[in-house]
Amino acid sequence: AEATSSSEFVRYVMESIPPMDLEVITEYPGAPLLGTRPKSIWASYAYDATIAYGLAACNASTTMANSNDAPNNGFPPGSALYDAFLHATFQGASGTVVIDPATGTRDYRSAIFTIDNVLANSPEESGRVTFRIEPSMVYTNSVWEKREDGRDFVYSDGTTQQPSSVPPMEDHNYNL
Structure with missing residues (x-):
């Protein structure tokens, strides 16, 4: 409650939010849910983050209700909520969402x-x-x-041929 009443904190959060005026056409599994032209490329990820938190809260509450460790206030402790979040896997707007338990972030293999x-x-x-x-x-x-609407990728040399991963070594040893 203290942070939300701080004008400095609110300004910081508002400056950190990505611009919402980006007109981007993207391909993602949640297109029927969120539309084919989201105002921001972050829309589907923000949606999935919100759903992940909600599902974790539901799972933690259910787990606590079925155990003898349930707190009197009916809410699971933060550690139970975090543990439920780490094990979240679901089909979201941006594809299958998988959380990496080692880092607490989305597994890159499940992102688009x-x-x-x-x-x-x-x-x-x-x-x-x-x-x-x-x-x-x-x-x-x-x-x-x-991509269905895609063309071959054009590299910096103007061709579509992938360059070798390491350029050939040039001998700059001019010591005689």
């Missing part, structure tokens, strides 16, 4: 990642260059796949 090309358009007569975003790859269910 996209790779898009940011490519330069031809220069205008004024010399101004604009850019376009072209979809390429999406990571879902622990697999990288070409």
Whole structure:
């Protein structure tokens, strides 16, 4: 209660929230639930975080109600809530949500990642260059796949051929 009444804390939280005016078209399993054009790329993750907390609260309450350790106030202690959260696995708006018990964060293999090309358009007569975003790859269910609307990824050398992971070594030993 103290933190929410602090104007400094409220300002800090408000500045930390991602901008909500991002118009992004994304592919994610929760599209029918949240729509195909979320105002923010974070919308499905925020939804899933809220649901994860709610499910953990329900599971912790049920576990405590079935044990002799239930507190008198009817609410599970924080340790029981956290333990229930660590074991949360459910189908969310951003795909299957799995929590890594070692870190307490979402397991990266259950998240969705996209790779898009940011490519330069031809220069205008004024010399101004604009850019376009072209979809390429999406990571879902622990697999990288070409997006349905995607094109081959264009690397910095202008080709679609993946470069070797380590560039060839150049000999700069000019000691004679």
